[in-house]
Amino acid sequence: MATATDTFVRREMLGQKEPPTSQRGIVKWMRENLFSSLLNSVLTIIGLVFVYIVLRTVLPWVFFGVWHAGSLGECRQIIAETLGPDGSAACWAMIAERWKQFIFGFYPQDSYWRPTLAFALLFTALAPVLYYGIRHINVRMVGAVGVLLMLALWGLGTDAAHLMLAFVLMAALTAVAWAAPKKLVWLTILYPAIGFFLLWGGSVWGPVGALFGFVILALVWYGLQRQLGVVVAGGAALVTAAVWWLYVQTHVTGALQSALPLGLPPVRSDLFGGFLLAFVIGVTAIAASLPMGILLALGRRSDMLLIKALSVGFIEFIRGVPLITMLFVASLLLQYFLPPQTNFDLILRVIILVTLFSAAYIAEVVRGGLAALPRGQYEAADALGLDYWQAQRLIIMPQALKISIPGIVSSFIGLFKDTTLVALVGLADPLQGITKIVRADINWKGIYWEPYLFVGLIFFACCFSMSRYSMYLERKLKRDHR
Amino acid sequence: MSEAIVRQIDRSHMQVSDEIAIQITSMNKWYGAFHVLRDIDMTVNRGERIVICGPSGSGKSTLIRCINRLEEHQSGKIVVDGTELTSDLKNIDKVRSEVGMVFQHFNLFPHLTILENCTLAPIWVRKTPKREAEEVAMHFLSKVKIPEQAHKYPGQLSGGQQQRVAIARSLCMKPRIMLFDEPTSALDPEMIKEVLDTMIELAEEGMTMLCVTHEMGFAQAVANRVIFMDQGQIVEQNEPKEFFNNPQSDRTKLFLSQILGH
Numbered sequence: 001m002a003t004a005t006d007t008f009v010r011r012e013m014l015g016q017k018e019p020p021t022s023q024r025g026i027v028k029w030m031r032e033n034l035f036s037s038l039l040n041s042v043l044t045i046i047g048l049v050f051v052y053i054v055l056r057t058v059l060p061w062v063f064f065g066v067w068h069a070g071s072l073g074e075c076r077q078i079i080a081e082t083l084g085p086d087g088s089a090a091c092w093a094m095i096a097e098r099w100k101q102f103i104f105g106f107y108p109q110d111s112y113w114r115p116t117l118a119f120a121l122l123f124t125a126l127a128p129v130l131y132y133g134i135r136h137i138n139v140r141m142v143g144a145v146g147v148l149l150m151l152a153l154w155g156l157g158t159d160a161a162h163l164m165l166a167f168v169l170m171a172a173l174t175a176v177a178w179a180a181p182k183k184l185v186w187l188t189i190l191y192p193a194i195g196f197f198l199l200w201g202g203s204v205w206g207p208v209g210a211l212f213g214f215v216i217l218a219l220v221w222y223g224l225q226r227q228l229g230v231v232v233a234g235g236a237a238l239v240t241a242a243v244w245w246l247y248v249q250t251h252v253t254g255a256l257q258s259a260l261p262l263g264l265p266p267v268r269s270d271l272f273g274g275f276l277l278a279f280v281i282g283v284t285a286i287a288a289s290l291p292m293g294i295l296l297a298l299g300r301r302s303d304m305l306l307i308k309a310l311s312v313g314f315i316e317f318i319r320g321v322p323l324i325t326m327l328f329v330a331s332l333l334l335q336y337f338l339p340p341q342t343n344f345d346l347i348l349r350v351i352i353l354v355t356l357f358s359a360a361y362i363a364e365v366v367r368g369g370l371a372a373l374p375r376g377q378y379e380a381a382d383a384l385g386l387d388y389w390q391a392q393r394l395i396i397m398p399q400a401l402k403i404s405i406p407g408i409v410s411s412f413i414g415l416f417k418d419t420t421l422v423a424l425v426g427l428a429d430p431l432q433g434i435t436k437i438v439r440a441d442i443n444w445k446g447i448y449w450e451p452y453l454f455v456g457l458i459f460f461a462c463c464f465s466m467s468r469y470s471m472y473l474e475r476k477l478k479r480d481h482r
Numbered sequence: 483m484s485e486a487i488v489r490q491i492d493r494s495h496m497q498v499s500d501e502i503a504i505q506i507t508s509m510n511k512w513y514g515a516f517h518v519l520r521d522i523d524m525t526v527n528r529g530e531r532i533v534i535c536g537p538s539g540s541g542k543s544t545l546i547r548c549i550n551r552l553e554e555h556q557s558g559k560i561v562v563d564g565t566e567l568t569s570d571l572k573n574i575d576k577v578r579s580e581v582g583m584v585f586q587h588f589n590l591f592p593h594l595t596i597l598e599n600c601t602l603a604p605i606w607v608r609k610t611p612k613r614e615a616e617e618v619a620m621h622f623l624s625k626v627k628i629p630e631q632a633h634k635y636p637g638q639l640s641g642g643q644q645q646r647v648a649i650a651r652s653l654c655m656k657p658r659i660m661l662f663d664e665p666t667s668a669l670d671p672e673m674i675k676e677v678l679d680t681m682i683e684l685a686e687e688g689m690t691m692l693c694v695t696h697e698m699g700f701a702q703a704v705a706n707r708v709i710f711m712d713q714g715q716i717v718e719q720n721e722p723k724e725f726f727n728n729p730q731s732d733r734t735k736l737f738l739s740q741i742l743g744h
Contacts, residue, residue, distance in 0.1 A: 379552055380589035384603035384655065385579035387571075394602060398593050479592050479635045 065090030070097075071443035094444050095454050100156075101438065102454065105273015105428045111201075113158045114264065115276050117166055118198040120149035122283065124173050125191040128184040130469065138181040139174060146170030192287075199272075199280065201264035205253040213249065217241035230389050269347045273428030275458060280347065282416040285354040289415070290408070292355065293362025294401075298392065300367055311363070318360035323418055326353045331425035350422055358415045365411060369404035370396065402477045409470035413463045430455045498706060501528040503659055503690045504549060509558030511541075511548060518544050519555070520714045528658075531691045533701040533722075536711035537737060542694045545711070546661045549692070550581045563658060579607055582652030586664040588644045590636040596623065596647050597632040600654045608655065615654070622650040626680050642673025646680050653684075660684065662693040696741060702726060710734050 021027065035041045064083060069075040075091035083089060095102075104112060123145045131137040149170055153163055176183055187194075193207035221237035228236065257263075272280065299311030318326075330349040373396060381391035401408070423432030435451040438444055504526040511519040518541050526532060534542045547553040548560060551567050551574045560567045562577045591599050600619035604610040610618070623629045626646035628639075636644055645665055652660060662681065666674045678700050685691055685704045695701070701708050701722050708725040710718045710733070718725070718734045726742075729735045 374587075374589075376585060376587055376589035377591065380583075380585065380591070382552060383550055383578060383581075383583040383585075384651070385575055385607040386603060387575065390606050394606065395591055399591075402593065477593070479637055 061089050065092040067092050067096050069093035072445065072447050090450055090453075091447060092450060094438065094447050094450055098438050098444075099454075102274045102430055102434050102451075104276050105434065106271040107273070107276060108265075108267060108271065111265070111267065112156045113153055113162045113166070114198045114201070114267075116149065116152050116156065116158075117162075117169075118195045119279065120145050120152075120166075120170070121187070121191065121194060121198075122279075124170075124184070125188040127177065128181065128188055132185075133182050135178065135181045138177040138184060142170070142174045142177040142184070146174055192284075197264070199276075200267055200269070202266040203253065203257045203261070203263040205256040205262070208256075209249040209253040210245065213241045213244045216244050269345050272347060274430045274434050277347070277422070277427060278416070278419040278430055281351055281354055281419045281422065284351050285358055285415055285419075286412050288351075288355045289358035289362050289411075292359035294366055294397065296359060296363035297366035297370060300363065301370060315360045315363050318357055319364070323354070323357050323421060324424055326357055327421060327425050329353065346425070346427065350425065350427065354415065354418070358411060361411045361414075362408060365404045365407035366400060368407065369400035369402075372403050373399055402474075405470050405474055405477075409466055413466055416462060416466075417459060430458070497688065498527050498529045502526070503528045503530070503563060504692075505559075505561040506549075507559045509548065509555050509560060511544060511553065511555045518714050519548070522558070522716060524709070524716065526659075526690065526692065528690050529688050530707060531685045531689075531705050532693070532707045532709060533705040534692065534694045534709045534711060535696060535698075535701070535737075536717075540711040541714040542711045543663050546583075546663060546692050546694055549659075549661060550578050550583055552583075575607075579603075579655060580657055581659045581661060582655060582657035583661045584645070584648050584652055584663065584665045586667050588636070588641075588648045588668075590644055590648055590651070592636050595633050595635055596628070596639070599636065599647060600651045603651070604654050619650070619654050622653045623647070625653075625683070626650045627676075640673060641669045642676045645669065645673075645677045649677075649680055649684070659690045659692070662691065662695065664694050664696070666695065666697055698726070698742060710737065712737070 018024070022031065034044045064079075064087075066075045066078045066089065069078060069091065070093075072091060072094070075093055079087050079089045079091075100109075100112070104115060107115060124142050127138045127141045127145075131141070146167075149166055150163070153166055158166075173184070173187065190211065193211045196210075197204060197207045217237045217240070219237075220240045221233050224233035224236055227233075296311050296315055299307045300315065302308045302311070327350060330353040331346060334344065334349055377395055377399065378391065381395045386394065420429045420431040423429045428434055428437070431452070435455065438451055439447060502525060504524070506522050506524040509519060509522040510517070522545060534545065536542050544553055548555050548567075549562060554569075555567075563580050565573050565577050565580075567573060567577060590596075591602070594602065597616060597619055600623065601610075601612065601615040604615040604618065605612055620629055620632065623632055626649055628643055628646055628650075631639060631643060631647070636647065639647065649665075665681070666677050669677065674697070678697060681691070681693070681700070682704055693700070693705075705722050707719060708722050709716055710725070710729075710731075712733050718729065718731050720730075725734075726738065729738055
C-alpha cells in the first residue's frame with residue numbers, strides 16, 4: 001500500500017539552469033586547481049614566490065645581455081660599466097659573431113645559399129606530407145617558407161643571381177601549391193636527390209643516376225608483382241636496381257657528365273657541422289627509419305620463421321647496444337669490413353647506423369600499435385577478400401600508426417637530440433663540436449652559459465614543434481568518442 | 483523470448499534449389515590438442531537458410547569460420563561453390579570474395595566513413611571503379627535503411643546501425659553466400675529487431691544464409707533447417723517446426739528448455 005511519501009508524479013519537467021557563480025568559469029577553476037584547501041593555497045603562494053625569484057634573476061641576465069663586443073673581456077667591461085661591478089648579464093655578442101658557425105659548421109661561406117635553399121625546400125617537400133591536399137595550409141606554408149628563405153638569403157649576403165633563382169623557384173612552388181597541392185608530392189619524392197645535390201654539390205648526374213635506379217626498382221616491381229607476388233617482385237626489383245647502382249650507373253653518369261657537364265662545386269663532408277649536420281643526420285634518419293621500422297614490426301609478427309627470426313634478432317641486437325657503440329662501429333669498424341679502396345663517407349655511415357638504431361625502436365612502437373588493434377579488424381579484412389598487403393596498407397597500418405603517433409614522435413625527438421652524439425666520432429655537432437671550437441677561441445675563452453643556451457633553445461624549438469605537430473595529428477585523426 | 487518481435491513472413495516463394503552451395507565432408511578441427519569440431523558432415527543447397535544453435539563452446543562459430551577459412555581445418559573436405567578450401571591462397575581469396583560474413587562485434591573499420599567501409603573491398607578486390615562502387619554502396623545502404631549516415635564514422639552510429647552497415651558492407655561484394663556469426667548478441671534488445679528485419683529481407687530475396695544465433699523466433703520464421711551442435715558435433719538437425727516442437731535428443735531438449743523456458 002502506497003503512502004503519501006513514496007508516490008510522486010511530476011507534472012512539469014524542469015528547465016536548464018546555470019550553475020551558481022562560484023561553480024563556473026575562472027572562479028571555479030581557481031578554487032578547484034589553486035586554492036582547494038589551506039595546504040594547497042599555501043603551496044600555490046610558495047610556488048608563485050619561487051617563480052618570481054627565479055625570473056627576477058634570469059630575465060635581467062638575458063635581456064640586459066651585451067650584443068656588440070669583440071671578445072668576452074670587452075663584454076664584461078661593458079656590463080661592469082652599465083650595471084655596476086656586481087652586475088651580471090649574458091654576453092650574446094659571441095652568438096652575434098659566431099652564429100653562422102653554429103648553423104653551418106665550416107661550410108664554405110660563399111655557398112651558404114645551398115644549405116639554406118635545401119632547408120627551405122625540405123619544408124616545402126614536407127608540406128604535402130604533413131598536410132596532404134589541404135590547399136590553404138600548403139599555400140601558406142610554401143609561401144611563408146619562400147618569404148623566410150628570401151629574408152635568410154638576404155641576411156646571409158647572398159649574391160643577386162642566387163636570390164633571383166630562389167625567388168623564381170619558390171614563386172613557382174607556391175603557384176603549384178595553389179593550383180594542385182597534391183602535385184607537390186613530386187617534390188617530396190625528388191627531394192632526397194635535390195637535397196643531396198645542393199648540400200654536397202658535384203655533378204648533377206650522380207643524383208639523377210641514383211634516382212633513376214629507384215625508377216628501375218619501381219618499374220620492375222610493378223611489372224612483376226602481378227605474377228610473382230609483392231615480396232618476390234620486391235626482391236627481384238631490388239637486385240636489378242642494385243646492379244644498376246653498383247655496376248652500370250657510374251659509366252652512364254660519367255658519359256653524361258663529359259657530354260653535358262652540369263654541377264655545383266663539391267663540398268667535402270668534413271666541412272659539415274653545427275645544425276646543418278644535425279639536420280642532415282636527423283631528417284634523413286627520421287625519413288628512412290619510419291618505413292624500415294614498419295617493415296621490421298610486420299616482420300616480427302610474420303608467420304614466416306626466417307623473416308620473424310631475422311627481425312627479432314635485428315631489433316633485439318640494436319636495442320641491446322648503446323648508440324655510441326654503433327657510432328664507433330660506423331667510424332672505425334665499418335672500414336675493416338668494406339673493400340679496401342672504398343671511401344665511404346663518414347656522415348653517410350653515421351646516417352646509416354643512426355637509421356638502423358632508430359628503426360629498431362620505431363619497430364617496437366609500431367608493434368605496440370599493431371598489438372592494440374582488435375583481431376576483428378584482421379578478420380574483417382580477410383573476410384572481405386583483401387590480401388595481406390592490402391589489409392596492412394588500408395586497414396591495419398592507418399589504425400596502428402595512429403595509435404603509435406606519440407611513441408613514434410618521441411622516438412624521432414630522441415633521435416634528433418641524439419645527433420649531438422656524433423661529436424664522439426669527430427663530427428662537429430652544434431653542442432659539443434662547435435661549442436668547443438668557439439670556446440677554444442682566445443677571444444671567447446671562459447664563456448660558458450651562452451653557447452649552450454643558444455644551442456639548447458634551437459633544439460627545444462625543433463623538438464617542441466614536432467611534439468605539437470604530433471598532437472595536431474592525433475586530434476585530426478581522432479574518429480571515435482565525439 | 484524474441485518470437486514476438488519477428489513478424490510472420492510468407493515463406494512460399496523462398497525456394498531452395500538442388501544446386502549445392504557448400505559441401506562439408508567428415509571435417510575435423512583441433513586447437514592444439516583440443517578437438518573442437520568432430521566429423522562434421524553437412525550439405526547446404528543454394529537458397530537454404532540455416533540456423534545453427536547450441537551452448538557456448540559447442541563449436542558453432544568455429545564451424546562457420548571454417549567456411550571462409552578464418553579458421554583452418556585439419557582433416558576432411560570443405561567445398562564452397564565448387565572451390566575446395568586448401569592452403570592455396572588463390573582458392574581462399576576466391577571463396578572469401580564469394581562469401582560475405584557478419585561478425586558479432588561488427589568489425590567495421592573505425593578510421594573510414596560508412597561509405598568507405600562499403601566501397602573498400604569492391605574497389606581493391608573486385609577493381610570496381612570508385613563511382614560505381616559508391617553507387618552500389620548507396621544502394622545497399624538504402625536497403626538497410628541508413629543512407630543518410632553514409633558520411634559518418636562507425637563510432638558515431640548505434641550498435642544496430644553499425645551491424646546493418648556491416649551487412650551492407652558484405653552485400654557490396656555481391657556474395658552468393660552469407661555467414662552470420664551471432665549478429666545480434668552484442669546488441670541492446672531494441673536494436674535486435676532492426677538487424678533481424680534486415681536479415682529477413684535478405685532471406686526473402688533468396689540469399690543462401692548460415693546464421694549462428696540464439697534468436698529462436700528468427701529461426702522459426704525464416705530458417706528452413708535448424709542445426710543443433712554440442713561438443714563440436716552436429717547433434718540434431720531438422721526443419722524448425724519439428725525441431726522446436728518435437729526435439730529428439732535429450733541434449734536438444736535440455737538446451738531448448740533452458741533458452742525457451744522463461
